[in-house]
Amino acid sequence: xxxxxxxxxxxxxxxxxxxxxxxxxxxxxxxxxxxxxxxxxxxxxxxxxxxxxxxxxxxxxxxxxxxxxxxxxxxxxxxxxxxxxxxxxxxxxxxxxxxxxxxxxxxxxxxxxx
Amino acid sequence: xxxxxxxxxxxxxxxxxxxxxxxxxxxxxxxxxxxxxxxxxxxxxxxxxxxxxxxxxxxxxxxxxxxxxxxxxxxxxxxxxxxxxxxxxxxxxxxxxxxxxxxxxxx
Numbered sequence: 588x589x590x591x592x593x594x595x596x597x598x599x600x601x602x603x604x605x606x607x608x609x610x611x612x613x614x615x616x617x618x619x620x621x622x623x624x625x626x627x628x629x630x631x632x633x634x635x636x637x638x639x640x641x642x643x644x645x646x647x648x649x650x651x652x653x654x655x656x657x658x659x660x661x662x663x664x665x666x667x668x669x670x671x672x673x674x675x676x677x678x679x680x681x682x683x684x685x686x687x688x689x690x691x692x693x694x695x696x697x698x699x700x701x
Numbered sequence: 702x703x704x705x706x707x708x709x710x711x712x713x714x715x716x717x718x719x720x721x722x723x724x725x726x727x728x729x730x731x732x733x734x735x736x737x738x739x740x741x742x743x744x745x746x747x748x749x750x751x752x753x754x755x756x757x758x759x760x761x762x763x764x765x766x767x768x769x770x771x772x773x774x775x776x777x778x779x780x781x782x783x784x785x786x787x788x789x790x791x792x793x794x795x796x797x798x799x800x801x802x803x804x805x806x807x808x
Contacts, residue, residue: 622797632737632745632788632799646796682744686792689735689747689756 589613589690591683596695603673603699609666609683609692617641617661619687623668625679626694635681636668651677673699703727705789705800713808720776722803724789729769733793736765736774739802740785748787749774779805 595607622637636657637646645657656669666683680694704727714720724734732752737745747756749765752772762777776783784807789800
């Protein structure tokens with residue numbers, strides 16, 4: 588059974604940092620690109636960042652470029668999102684997702700507020 | 702960036718009725734179009750990929766059609782569990798983008 592389990596969300600002050608993790612199981616993690624998608628309260632879906640299977644290629648939405656860093660550790664089957672200089676507008680549920688197979692985690696809530 | 706426009710924003714229907722949802726792309730995405738269903742508090746669930754192929758376990762009442770720039774998701778007869786928000790997604794060009802969603806609500 589495929590599982591994607593996010594962790595690391597929480598309440599952080601503006602300007603602060605968080606690192607999200609996504610533990611993957613049930614498929615060959617290193618073979619697939621992985622993605623972070625966020626959903627602000629009451630809003631739609633936004634692709635925040637993506638990384639190729641090898642980790643050699645990455646994508647960032649303009650809204651997070653220079654502040655967020657995506658990475659992966661295939662030895663641990665884990666995807667990461669390092670989020671720095673957080674802003675109120677980064678408040679959202681963050682999902683990790685494999686679009687090739689349509690697998691999504693349950694999401695982790697990030698709240699940026701003083 | 703390819704913009705996906707979904708219509709209508711809200712669809713008010715009764716159980717048993719047919720639902721027709723539209724997704725229009727700002728440029729051709731060939732058939733690299735997927736549909737997701739999302740219920741409150743849950744992650745999106747893949748329904749359709751490659752415009753018309755149902756994902757594993759998706760009931761036959763869900764069907765997708767279209768290619769190029771115009772796509773349709775049809776739910777032939779709404780079940781109570783089908784009332785949700787539906788998103789289209791294109792994987793033709795980077796960045797991958799999503800439509801704004803169509804909410805199917807109970808009339």
